[in-house]
Amino acid sequence: MAEAAVNFLIGKLTNFLDNEVQFFGDAEDEVRSARGQLEGISASLRVADSLEExxxxxxxWVKQLREIAYVTEDALDEFKLLSAHDHGVGFAGLFCRISCCVKNTKARYRTISQIQNINSRIKSLCDGHQRLRHKFSKAEHGPGSNYSDNTWHEHRGNAFFLDKNELVGIEEQKQQLVAWLVEGTSGPQVISVVGMGGLGKTTLVNEVDQDPEVKKHFRVCAWINFSGSPNIGELLQDIHQQIVRVIKQPIPCGADTMNIYWLTMLIKDLLRGVRYLVVLDGTWRIDEWDAVKHALPNNMCGSRIIITTRNYDLAHTSSREFKGKVYKMEPLPVGQSWRLFCTKTFQGSSCPSHLEETCEFILKKCEGLPLAIVAIGGVLATKDKHRMDEWELVRHSLDTEIDCNDRLKNLKRVLSLSFDDLPYYLKSCFLYLSLFPEGCPIKRKRLIRLWIAEGFVEKKEGKTHEEVDEDYFMELLNRNLIEVAARRTYGAVKYCRIHDFLRDIVTSKSTNQGFAEIAKEEKFEQPDKVRRLSLQKTLRALQQNWSLSQLRSLYMFGMERPFMNKVLASDMKLLNVLDILAAPLKRFPAQVADWCHLRYLSFRGTEVSTVPTSIVKLKNLETLDLKHTNVTELPVDIWKLQRLRHLLVYPYKLMPYLSFKVGFKALQGIGALQSLQKLCYIEADDANNCSVMREFGMLTQLDRLAILKVKKEDGRDLCSSISKLTRLRAISIASVDEDEIIDLQHLSSPPPFLERMYLEGSLGALPKWLPSLSSLMRLHLRYSRLKDDPFVSLENLPNLVHLELRQVYEGSSLCFKAKGFKKLNILGLDLFDKLRCIEVEKGAMPFLQKLAIRRCKLLENLPSGVENLTKLKVLKIFDMPDKLVKKLVQGAQDDDYHKVAHIPEIRCGYQRDEGWDIQLIDRSVQRDGATTQGTSMGSNEFPPCGSECTT
Incomplete structure (x- = not known):
């Protein structure tokens, strides 16, 4: 991680020279010298990081360099802190300025002295770099060009860790891959086997490669092992040697000294008329694939290429090029995991009953990862089955065992390969995941905002920081380092997570490399210095002299009030991130306003109810998250926070069906916050509405906007502003009450990239521009009370995936026309008071999977043509007439019962005083003569068809 720290510091030194050097010009030469020396060694840092262990x-050497980077950053930020204070006006302000001038003079000389001292230390380290240059060169250009010794050569051997009789759940996978190899087109095809490290990709492909049918089918078979950064010339030499051994041709004179071009031509010539199978095992990057593919001829002999990789981008790119297939490896299901575990741990015998609970806990941590199951099974196989203490010790120390147990070193190495291959900026982003509690899904948007606050994001021409960070997130996802925990209904990732063992490795690296400290046990050892601190459990004791003066990020999870207050009373003047989630915090801590470097401030889920005017001193603040607090007003001078990008303020007061009724009161001057990208939820019910509505048009960077308590007379100004928000992706507008009209007819040019829209209030008629929203994926309409069938305007929206309608239409019938709603996946109909019949024509909603019909009191029959919805998986009927519900009960003598026979899951429910009483009718079970009935949901919240409705 020296690479990340040093590159971050180089950027900071550059910024300092551009903007701050006038305050201490005497040190300009020293600063430039320090930057120059760091730039000189930066090229070797990635190699140094890989050799660190x-x-x-x-x-x-890396440790000292990292410490120097941190010390330099602290010196620069401490100086900036002194020059950032607002001294006020009048005599008191003058006195303050004189006092600060003296302090700043002293600070300037102190900073100059520190920079000179740091520069001397950097020079010393650069001398050390000269001594280590031979090691860096050897690691970078040695065998396989991999950064760590012998990793390239060990990679294949370590993959085949299972004996033949230990393979579990592989036969079906093997048959599928064999079929893809020997069947299909005569042109060459790429079959990509993709998944995270340790899933057994190489084990599976080796079984396929050794299959007699495969051996018989292909004239030439070659197996090439890649590493994190392979030497392409040596790989091509390896392919050539394997080919000539099979076809029994002499190796041409001088082949061992040929360059890449001639080797490529030689291999292509040898394979020109041959049906070949080439396995490229452990391929990491697209450029590696590009270097090898040109040597493999398009000979129309039915040749095949198998790629095993952890990179989804590579898997799909290579397969598209050769019209191939992608096989995604998944973790083992519970049953197969247990079989493999018992095979390795108890040599195929069953688990003793007194060890079942312990083994189930350990197996759960493995999460279906075969490599982890086998490695830990090997450790447990050496334990005495009658010594419960030995087994419990492994159970409680799994996170440390992976670091110190020799039998688990292979597991750590294989899982660490993905991390080691990351560029430095992604390493910082990935290590950041260690700050979140184990088992806690991590919200994608929150994570991205935190990465930005930490300064991990590099500037890219034409992209916002958020867009660059989205790319970072997707790259980690495509590299199988993080996985999706939940998606929104329109497909975007909502929560991510990390495999438990990968988390243990990352947490260990994070601590060892001085990146962060995670305190979750009473025995937590408090280091002398800490830059990022995650408090995940109440710690009863805190060292009196523990300094947090260098702390940059502080997270608190599950803290009790006394301990939390004690931590917040510490000197944390360099803090960039303060994130306190769902803690018993009642007051906005006054000292926070003095932490001028704060860029991210979140009191989400706390009991804070007021925000002091002193918050405007936080000139660097980019995110203010007061979601689910009791705050309803902000200081009138909030517009002074010119760098605010995300302003999230609304209390945790949700009305039924997730309608937001309370936000924060709109302020004049909000148009000055021209960096804002997300503004939720702002109440427009004020005498100055017209002025505020016009100011929204000044916020041209907005991609999400949520406005409450809108009146009819606001329509023209609101439409004028919305037409200027060309970056807008999501908008939520709620009228002051259900009967108030939202007048959006004046909008001539709606935002071109709008993806999500939520309108709550009377409309009179659907906006004429709504059918033109070609990017719209999710639409919620409530209390629209339309006279005309809304589907005429909505059915041709090309990308609409989720549609929720509540009290939208006052007609008696609805018709879903053929070829309408081509991509709709989720549909909810609620409170259609006069609706008596629904018709679904054949070909309508061809991809609908979830349908919910609620509180339509006159609808006594299921939709006519519901049998045409062949992809429907879930049908929800809530608070509907008994006549309709009875038709769904087993044995009902009604055509409706047979029309829904193809739907796997049907739920019926009625609202009770204590919540919703839900009856589950599982059609797949019912065919065998059984019906499963659920119990009360225990909530007064109306069950939505899809996920939560927020912008």
Missing amino acids: SDEEVRE
Whole structure:
């Protein structure tokens, strides 16, 4: 991680020279010298980081370099802190300025002295770099060009860790891959096997490669092992040697000295008329694939290429090029995991009953990862089955065992390969995941905002920081380092997570490399210095002299009030991020306003109810998250926070069906916050509405906007503003009450990229521009009370995936026309008071999977043509007439019962005083003569068809 720290510091030194050097010009030469020397060694840092674990000398050099980077950053930020204070006006302000002038003069000389001292230390380290240069060169250009010794050569051997009789759940996968190899077109095809490290990709492909049918089908079979950064010339030499051994041709004179071009031509010539199978095992990057593919001829002989990779982008790109297939490896299901575990741990015998609970806990942590199951099974196989203490010790120390147990080193190495291959900016982003509690899904948008606040994001021409960070997130996802925990109904990732063992490795690296400290146990050892701190459990004791003066990020999860207050009373003047989630915090801590470097401030889910005017001193603040607090007003001078990008303020007061009724009162001057990208939820019910509505048009960077308590007379100004918000992706507008009209007819040019829209209030008629929203994926309409059938305007929206309608239409019938709603996946109909019949024509909603009909009191029959919805998986009927519900009960003598026979899950429910009484009718079970009935949901919230409705 020295690479990340040093590159971050180089950027900071550059910024300092551009903007701050006038305050201490005497040190300009020293600063430039320091930057120049760091830039000189930055090229070697990635190699140094990879050698850190295996070479003591390099490890010490990297540690010192990292410490110098941190010390330099602290010196620069402490100086900026003194020059950032607002001194006020009048005599008191003059006195303050004189006092600060003296302090700043002293601080300037102190900073100059620190920079000079740091520069001297950097020079010393650069001398050390000269001594280590031979190691870096050897690691970078040695065998396989991999950064760590012998990793390339060990990669294949370590993959085949299972004996033949230990393979579990592989036969079906093997048959599928064999069929893809020997069947299909005569042109060459790429079959990509993709998944995270440790799933057994290489084990599976090796079984396929050795299959007699495959051996018989292909004239030439070659297996090439890749590493994190392979030497392409050596790989091509390896392919050539394997080919000539099979076809029994002499190796041409001088082949061992040929360059890449001639080797490529030679291999292509040898394979020109041959049906070949080439396995490229452990391929990481697209450029590696590009370097090899040109040597493999398009010979129309039915040749095949198998790629095993952890990178989804590579898997799909290579398969598209050769019209191939992608096989995604998944973790083992519970049953197969248990079989494999018992095979390795108890040599195929069953687990003793007294060890079942312990083994189930350990197996759960493995999460279906075969490599982890086998590695830990091997450790447990050496334990005495009658010594419960030995087994419990493994159970409680799994996170440390992976670091110190020799039998688990292979597991750590294989899982660490993905991390080691990351560019430095992604390493910082990935290590950041260690700050979140184990088992806690991480919200994608929150994570991205935090990465930005930490300064991990590099500027890219034409992209916002958020867009660059979205790319970072997707790259980690495509590399199988993080996985999706939940998606929104329109497909975007909502929550992510990380495999438990990968988390243990990342947490260990994070601590060892001085990146962060995670305190979740009473025995937590408090380090002398800490830059990022995650408090995940109430700690009863805190060292009196523990300094947090260098702390940059603080997270609190599950803290009790006394301990939380004690931590917040510490000197944390360099803090960039303060994130306190769902803690018993009642007051906005006054000292926070003095932490001028704060860029991210979140009191989400706390009991804070007021925000002091002193918050406007936080000139660097980019995110203010007061979601689910009791705050309903902000200081009138909030517009002074010119760098605010995300303003999230609304209390946790949700009306039924997730309608937001309370936000924060609109302020004049809000148009000055021209960096804002997300503004939720702002109440427009004020005498100055017209002025505020016009100011929204000044917020041209907005991609999400939520406005409450809108009146009819606001329509023209609101439409004028919305037409200027060309970056808008999501908008939520709620009228002051259900009967108030939202007048949006004046909008001539709606935002071109609008994806989500939520309108709550009377409309009179659907906006004429709504059918033109070609990017719209999710639409919620409530209390529209339309006279005309809304589907005429909505059915041709090309990308609409989720549609929720509540009290939208006052007609008696609805018709879903053929070829309408081509991509709709989720549909909810609620409170259609006069609706008596629904018709679904054949070909309508061809991809509908979830349908919910609620509180339509006159609808006594299921939709006519519901049998045409062949993809429907879930049907929800809530608070509907008994006549309709009875038709769904087993044995009902009605055509409706047979029309829905193809739907796997049907739920019926009625609202009770204590919540919703839900009856589950599982059609797949019912065919065998059984009906499963659920119990009360225990909530007064109306069950939505899809996920939560927020912008």
